[in-house]
Amino acid sequence: MGKTILEVRDLRVSFEVYGGEVEAVRGVSFHVCEGEAVAIVGESGSGKSVTAQAIMRLIAMPPGKFKSGSVIFEGRDLLTISEKEMQKVRGNKIGMIFQDPMTSLNPTMTIGMQIMESLIKHQRLRKSAAKARAIELLAMVGIPDPETRMKQYPHQMSGGMRQRVMIAIALACNPALLIADEPTTALDVTIQAQVMQFMKELQQNTNTSIILITHDLGVVVDLCDRVIVMYAGQIVETGTKWEIFKNPQHPYTKGLLKSLPRLDQPKNEPLIPIYGTPPDMIQPPQGCGFCSRCESAMRICERQDPEWTAISETQSVRCWLQSAGEKAAAVVGGKEADA
Amino acid sequence: MSQPFIEVHGLTKYFPVGRRRVLKAVDGIQFTIQKGETLGLVGESGCGKTTAGRTVIRLYEPTSGRVLIGGTDITRLKRSGLKAFRRKMQMIFQDPYASLNPRMTVLDIIGEALDIHGLVKSRTERKYRVEQLLELVGLSAEHASRYPHEFSGGQRQRIGITRALAVEPEFIVCDEPISALDVSIQAQIVNLLIDLQKKMGLTYLFVAHDLAMVKYVSDRIAVMYLGKIVELARSEDLYDDPQHPYTQALLSAIPIPDPEAEAKKERIILRGELPNPMNPPSGCPFRTRCPHAKERCAQEAPAFREVRPGHWAACHLHA
Known part of the structure; x- marks a missing residue:
């Protein structure tokens, strides 16, 4: 793999709410290499979207606040630079695709203007040059008749089209890193296949790094090399897609994979659900976040946060089942094993 | 056939x-x-x-x-x-957040179906029947007095299922x-x-x-x-x-x-x-x-x- 372009260290994000403090992200560390596609998977409330928004500094403060951590991109900590400096990174060096193409485009601006905006601001292109580039981008993401579409408004387009426009905006300034937050969740499967195909080609052709945030394990396999599994605001397991899908170690990862029906699964073989629900993040559990739903939970799991255990050079897991005996040998303590 | x-x-x-x-x-x-x-x-x-x-x-x-x-x-x-x-014939809806009336307790959401079809004779019977149904779908009797916002998505969908089952479709x-x-x-x-x-x-x-x-x-x-x-x-x-x-x-x-x-x-x-x-x-x-x-x-x-x-x-x- 190439050199590391993004490194997140011990990121903690909380939100002040009426009932207390929601600890949405609780000490997340990972890195992304050049040209690599990394998936962050987890359920709603696991902290995956907040992690992405923290990297982009898109978290409203208050109620949100960074409790600790750093996000190193191109040698600088994005969490400490000024807002003005951040604006030069956002949309320029790091592009973002949001989940809902219906609400994340400006309904009162033409598609063309929305793409040209960042080209004019970041790349200091003249209007005519920005227009030519915008048409090129629309054609690139597979929108037929881009000249006409430039003059149209978001409501004149379908969901799949709008998501392509979002991708065109995110790619306008040739970002080094693209963060895609559930890019296909709002789309139908046949359109999802089109969009994923496009992102795959993009990654191969331009060497853009991608962070794909999703709850759909199928989509992960298609695009990503490495997978990060999040639960209750923490990373519980990380590894290559082969390791995660073929040899999962964390009970949560195992449970997730088992709760999906296989295409060849007969009806009389029941699905194996994960019982219970995720913990309340206002009072996150003292020990392992998955403890209350875990079938293999031990006494230590309730009391103490598990440490990292390296399974291979690329796979590590945060679970007492792995580290109880050989604690000293394998602990990588809060840091990613393959960092 | x-x-x-x-x-x-x-x-x-x-x-x-x-x-x-x-x-x-x-x-x-x-x-x-x-x-x-x-x-x-x-x-x-x-x-x-x-x-x-x-x-x-x-x-x-x-x-x-x-x-x-x-x-x-x-x-x-x-x-x-x-x-x-x-x-x-009954229906279970897609959105467990929108398909339950937020101002009604679970008892009334499910009980309403029983009332409309005249399936229970007294308040005690109504309550008993609702509690029985809740247990059937994996919720507990004490959930009957709560409101929809107190439940997670999965639990709400169970309430939606209970409502559909109440009239024995x-x-x-x-x-x-x-x-x-x-x-x-x-x-x-x-x-x-x-x-x-x-x-x-x-x-x-x-x-x-x-x-x-x-x-x-x-x-x-x-x-x-x-x-x-x-x-x-x-x-x-x-x-x-x-x-x-x-x-x-x-x-x-x-x-x-x-x-x-x-x-x-x-x-x-x-x-x-x-x-x-x-x-x-x-x-x-x-x-x-x-x-x-x-x-x-x-x-x-x-x-x-x-x-x-x-x-x-x-x-x-x-x-």
Whole structure:
């Protein structure tokens, strides 16, 4: 793999709410290499979207606040630079695709203007040059008749089209890193296949790094090399897609994979659900976040946060089942094993 | 084969959209469901699957066509007859957040169904019955006094299921009952639905877009495209040997959470998007995106015919 372009260290994000403090992200560390596609998977409330928004500094403060951590991109900590400096990174060096193409485009601006905006601001292109580039981008993401579409408004387009426009905006300034937050969740499967195909080609052709945030394990396999599994605001397991899908170690990862029906699964073989629900993040559990739903939970799991255990050079897991005996040998303590 | 429990013949539902134009949301569909069977209804958004589900139990008045449930044509029933039939057919909705009244307690949400059909005689009996039902779906009796906002998505969907079960129905339309839920919760709800079906002999029409889940739940599956059923077959047959090019593309588009299978798979990427249902293509509705489209497809709509026993498809390739 190439050199590391993004490194997140011990990121903690909380939100002040009426009932207390929601600890949405609780000490997340990972890195992304050049040209690599990394998936962050987890359920709603696991902290995956907040992690992405923290990297982009898109978290409203208050109620949100960074409790600790750093996000190193191109040698600088994005969490400490000024807002003005951040604006030069956002949309320029790091592009973002949001989940809902219906609400994340400006309904009162033409598609063309929305793409040209960042080209004019970041790349200091003249209007005519920005227009030519915008048409090129629309054609690139597979929108037929881009000249006409430039003059149209978001409501004149379908969901799949709008998501392509979002991708065109995110790619306008040739970002080094693209963060895609559930890019296909709002789309139908046949359109999802089109969009994923496009992102795959993009990654191969331009060497853009991608962070794909999703709850759909199928989509992960298609695009990503490495997978990060999040639960209750923490990373519980990380590894290559082969390791995660073929040899999962964390009970949560195992449970997730088992709760999906296989295409060849007969009806009389029941699905194996994960019982219970995720913990309340206002009072996150003292020990392992998955403890209350875990079938293999031990006494230590309730009391103490598990440490990292390296399974291979690329796979590590945060679970007492792995580290109880050989604690000293394998602990990588809060840091990613393959960092 | 015995007389099917549900028979749908030539069912259509048109919505007027002004200037004398109509949207043909459901355009002449037919299928049957045996007692205790699950028929899956799949398709992309806008294909008319939800409208079809709602029209079958007369939540929408059908434009034309017949729906026979246990031999009675429910499209002809008048008010009182219809109310009696409503007890036999229920619905589970997609959005567990929007389909429960936030100002009613769980006891009243479920109790309301019992009241309407006069199934309980006293308040004590009502409460007892609701508590019994809650336990049946894996909630506890003490949940009865709470409000919907106190529950998680999965729990709310259980409340929605309880409400449907309260009147002891025979037929339930499940309209995307799991698509608003997290992956780890989906399996809980699906297992519950299958379990209840076994215990109570329920018949399901399972509307969804998650093809892997539909295959798992259903005995037979109907695939819809632009208001029409394009293919209908036993689940295994549909997945192992899809006949319609749309079904083939739809199946190949499902991402599989297994790197090995994914590497082997050939994906058919369809051109373009669903045509505007206000202005559907002539002939076969799928021809604008079909990799096998020929001249004939534009001129003549393919008939829905049995290509092999129990396997129906509407495509000129199989003429």
